[in-house]
Amino acid sequence: MANGQTQFDIFLEEEIRRYKGIAVPVRAGLLHRMLVKKVHCKALHPNPDDEFCSPDVGPNYRIISEYEQHIQQIQSYAQKNFFDEPLIVEKIRPGGYILLNGHHRWAAAIRRNIPTVPVKIVNLTQEMDIRKMLQNSKHQQRVTLDLDDVVIRSAEDKYIEKALPFPWNLIYPQRLRLGIPALFRFLNNNGYDIWVYTSRYESMDDLQRFFRLHRLHISGVVTGTARKNKAADEAKARTEKLFTNRYHDTLHIDNDMVLRINSREKSFEEFPLSGSNLDWSREIMETVGKLASHEG
Numbered sequence: 001m002a003n004g005q006t007q008f009d010i011f012l013e014e015e016i017r018r019y020k021g022i023a024v025p026v027r028a029g030l031l032h033r034m035l036v037k038k039v040h041c042k043a044l045h046p047n048p049d050d051e052f053c054s055p056d057v058g059p060n061y062r063i064i065s066e067y068e069q070h071i072q073q074i075q076s077y078a079q080k081n082f083f084d085e086p087l088i089v090e091k092i093r094p095g096g097y098i099l100l101n102g103h104h105r106w107a108a109a110i111r112r113n114i115p116t117v118p119v120k121i122v123n124l125t126q127e128m129d130i131r132k133m134l135q136n137s138k139h140q141q142r143v144t145l146d147l148d149d150v151v152i153r154s155a156e157d158k159y160i161e162k163a164l165p166f167p168w169n170l171i172y173p174q175r176l177r178l179g180i181p182a183l184f185r186f187l188n189n190n191g192y193d194i195w196v197y198t199s200r201y202e203s204m205d206d207l208q209r210f211f212r213l214h215r216l217h218i219s220g221v222v223t224g225t226a227r228k229n230k231a232a233d234e235a236k237a238r239t240e241k242l243f244t245n246r247y248h249d250t251l252h253i254d255n256d257m258v259l260r261i262n263s264r265e266k267s268f269e270e271f272p273l274s275g276s277n278l279d280w281s282r283e284i285m286e287t288v289g290k291l292a293s294h295e296g
Contacts, residue, residue: 008059008107008110008111011110012046012053012059012107015045015046016046016048016053018045019045019046019048019092019098020048021048022094023045023048023092023093023094023098024092024093025090025091025092025098025123025124025126026090026091026092026093027091027123027205028090028091028121028122028123028203030205032091032121033120033121033122033123033203033205033206034171036086036118036119036120037118037119037121038116038117038118038119039089039097039116039117039118039119040115040116041106041109041110041114041115041116041117043095043096043097044087044089044096044097044098044099044106044117044119045092045096045097045098045099046098046099046103046106047098047099047100047103049227049229049230049231049232050099050103050229051229052103052104053103054229059103059104059107060104063104064104064107064108064111065108067104067105067107067108067109068108068111068112070082070108071108071109071112071114072112081118082109082114082117083102083105083117083118086102086117086118086119086120087099087101087102087105087106087117087118087119087120088100088101088102088119088120088122088201089102089119089120089121089122090121090122090123090124091121097119097121100122100124100201100224101201102117105117122201122202122203122223123203123204123205124201124202124203124204124223124224125204125221125222125223125224127235127238127239129204130220130222130239130242131239131242133219133220133221134220134242134243134246136219137193137219137220137246138193138219139191139192139193139247140191140246140247140248140249141191141192141193141247141248141249141250141251142192142193142194142195142219142243142246142247142249142250142251143187143192143193143194143195143250143251143252143253144195144196144197144250144251144252144253145194145195145196145197145252145253146196146197146198146254147196147197147198147200147207148198148199148200149254149255150177150253150254150255151176151177151180151196152174152175152176152177153174153175153176153177153178154175155173155175157175157177158277159177159178159277159278159280160175160176160177160178161175161176161177161178161180161181161214163175164213164214168213172206172209172210172213174210176214177277177280178277178278178280178281179280179281179282180216180281181214181215181216182281182285183281183284183285184216184217184218185216186285186288187288188217190288190289190292192251192288193219193220193247194217194218194219194220195218195219195220195221195222196218196220196221196222197221197222197223197225198221198222198223198224198225199224199225199226200223200224200226201223201224201226202223202224203223204221204222204223207221207223208221243263244263244264247263248262248263248264249261249262249263250263251288253284255273255275255280256272256273256274256275257270257271257272257273258270258271258273258284258287258288259271260291271287273287
């Protein structure tokens with residue numbers, strides 16, 4: 001092999017060449033997204049925009065080797081489930097799936113001649129989705145919240161809303177933070193669009209349905225914000241410009257603070273919260289109410 005390249009290196013280069021600038025995400029239906037399915041490794045394709053495929057970073061062969069050793073150990077016990085968690089993928093055209101998370105596990109499976117691996121199919125928020133959501137938005141002000149750290153809580157948390165009724169609670173076991181329904185309705189009634197963000201690779205469609213089942217209206221959901229590559233950064237810059245043009249005022253709500261940002265004047269104000277989980281939503285509503293009265 002030239003320049004010390006392995007057979008996998010050559011295979012990876014060919015895959016990147018074949019799909020770079022060609023692969024287009026295709027929305028997967030609910031049934032496909034609900035189930036973890038086994039997919040042939042050759043139907044999975046490396047994401048050309050991921051660090052795994054970057055000449056400056058590339059695959060970490062130490063990590064791949066560790067996964068190979070894990071596969072070998074599982075095989076010695078005659079087990080077939082090589083990975084505890086499924087690889088996260090998007091369905092693409094012209095065919096197959098593009099990897100979002102799990103490149104090194106996929107590489108280990110390829111190198112060990114494992115035919116299939118478990119995958120979870122998601123529909124991440126795309127730039128065109130954000131443009132469409134902005135077109136359907138109603139207000140000149142927005143609120144942004146982090147889904148992972150602010151809006152959603154574990155079932156063991158003391159300050160949570162009731163679970164969804166059966167069978168939806170099995171599909172959506174996550175729980176809303178106490179006060180979120182009242183807060184969201186208050187914000188909608190006071191002229192704010194609500195946008196939620198998650199770093200996780202989750203389907204935009206599923207999160208939208210989750211809020212609808214709680215009878216809550218949100219204007220936008222942005223998923224997979226943890227993506228760190230040139231294409232993602234460029235898309236983020238373009239969408240941030242769209243947000244700036246659409247909204248003159250943004251409130252970012254955190255666990256212990258409300259941050260008000262005026263995008264046109266390039267100014268901001270901080271309004272601290274007490275940190276009380278019980279009073280969290282009430283304090284935010286009082287803060288928003290005071291802001292409205294000052295403007296009036």
